[in-house]
Amino acid sequence: MATDLLPNQAIATRTPPPKNAAPVNDLSNESANDQELPNVQETSDVAQNSFVSDLVELTKPRIVMMILVTTVATAMIGAGGLVSVSALVWLLLGTAMIAGSAGAANQVWERVIDCNMTRTASRPLPGQRMSTATAIAFTTIIGVAGTAVLWQRFGITPAFAGVATWMLYVLVYTPMKTRTSFNTTVGAIAGALPVLIGYTACGGQISDVTGWLLVGVLVAWQYPHFMAIAWMYRRQYDEAGFKMSTTVEPTGLSAGIQAIVGCAVLLACGIALCFLPGSSITAWIGSALVVVAVYPMLKASIVFFGDRNDQKARKLLLSSLLVLPAVLLIVTLRVFW
Numbered sequence: 001m002a003t004d005l006l007p008n009q010a011i012a013t014r015t016p017p018p019k020n021a022a023p024v025n026d027l028s029n030e031s032a033n034d035q036e037l038p039n040v041q042e043t044s045d046v047a048q049n050s051f052v053s054d055l056v057e058l059t060k061p062r063i064v065m066m067i068l069v070t071t072v073a074t075a076m077i078g079a080g081g082l083v084s085v086s087a088l089v090w091l092l093l094g095t096a097m098i099a100g101s102a103g104a105a106n107q108v109w110e111r112v113i114d115c116n117m118t119r120t121a122s123r124p125l126p127g128q129r130m131s132t133a134t135a136i137a138f139t140t141i142i143g144v145a146g147t148a149v150l151w152q153r154f155g156i157t158p159a160f161a162g163v164a165t166w167m168l169y170v171l172v173y174t175p176m177k178t179r180t181s182f183n184t185t186v187g188a189i190a191g192a193l194p195v196l197i198g199y200t201a202c203g204g205q206i207s208d209v210t211g212w213l214l215v216g217v218l219v220a221w222q223y224p225h226f227m228a229i230a231w232m233y234r235r236q237y238d239e240a241g242f243k244m245s246t247t248v249e250p251t252g253l254s255a256g257i258q259a260i261v262g263c264a265v266l267l268a269c270g271i272a273l274c275f276l277p278g279s280s281i282t283a284w285i286g287s288a289l290v291v292v293a294v295y296p297m298l299k300a301s302i303v304f305f306g307d308r309n310d311q312k313a314r315k316l317l318l319s320s321l322l323v324l325p326a327v328l329l330i331v332t333l334r335v336f337w
């Protein structure tokens with residue numbers, strides 16, 4: 001079973017210790033008495049550090065970090081300018097806690113099926129490094145805390161956007177993953193709704209076209225982003241019983257088309273955001289920059305569509321991780337031009 005790994009996976013993937021593995025300081029082993037045993041403090045420090053790192057891993061930190069990037073951009077777009085440091089700190093803290101809670105709840109839900117994929121088997125729950133009760137307590141605490149921070153500091157709208165995203169991702173998208181490949185569309189909406197947290201927290205209205213165009217940017221971006229991943233891990237998804245575009249249509253042609261269409265819609269939303277404040281030379285410059293920013297991902301999508309292999313898919317994934325921040329930077333700068 002091919003197990004292409006994302007760069008970080010090579011580090012993150014570790015096989016859980018066999019159930020009957022002797023404990024680290026097994027004093028029944030004679031030779032152990034002759035060796036310098038690590039002192040209790042060192043052992044407990046290591047255990048504490050690994051527990052904390054497992055809690056962080058439960059939140060899907062790299063996805064949360066990118067969500068926070070979108071939050072900073074959409075907050076400034078909603079504010080029509082700079083946002084105070086204190087507001088930004090509370091906004092990022094609240095969003096990170098809700099997003100992390102969603103990621104952790106997803107891992108609680110998938111703790112059994114995650115054992116069936118090399119990519120996810122080393123996570124804290126399938127890796128048996130944390131109890132389900134601890135994970136449930138953790139996701140509840142940070143989810144409630146994050147919602148309270150957003151509600152208290154920014155009002156009910158951004159808090160509601162966060163709770164709605166949480167529920168869509170955990171209670172709708174996650175169970176859909178083993179039933180229909182349409183789950184990706186639901187997941188894309190869940191992954192896009194957080195932009196409304198930053199946008200409405202800092203002055204934007206939920207009825208603004210701008211906010212929904214930003215949602216459109218994120219929804220569109222997730223297709224090239226995930227179709228690359230769906231191809232790279234197609235065998236693992238299929239063997240684990242997930243329904244993804246590349247498992248229900250194994251040639252990958254559908255995945256390639258969805259990636260290209262996602263790039264086209266992303267271009268349209270980005271250009272519309274540049275022209276929304278009015279047609280001007282800066283709108284044309286901004287639009288040209290959006291085209292330049294999206295081009296590498298569009299090219300990678302077309303190349304992947306024409307020649308579907310892991311190497312082309314990895315290039316598409318990596319381009320997606322660069323294109324999103326670039327497009328968000330351009331549409332945010334448009335606020336100041």
Ligand code: HEM
Pocket residue numbers: 006007008009062063064066067070119184185186187188191192222225226229321
């Ligand atoms: C349909 C929606 C999405 C799906 C199905 C999806 C799926 C995935 C998967 C399976 C990975 C690999 C995770 C791993 O390393 O095991 C990944 C990586 C990543 N995703 Fe997404 N994702 C989606 C949307 C998003 C959104 C909305 C964001 C943030 C705005 C995001 C940011 C990232 C980042 C930064 C990585 C790279 C992490 C790394 O290098 O390991 N994704 N995504």
Ligand SMILES: CC(C)=CCC/C(C)=C/CC/C(C)=C/COP(=O)(O)OP(=O)(O)O
Pocket residue numbers: 063067095098099100102103106110120162163165166169173187188190191194
């Ligand atoms: C503010 C808030 C509630 C934010 C939450 C939004 C969020 C976590 C979006 C992630 C998007 C997404 C579908 C990730 C893939 O999950 P997956 O289950 O397909 O990934 P996996 O296969 O690696 O578990």
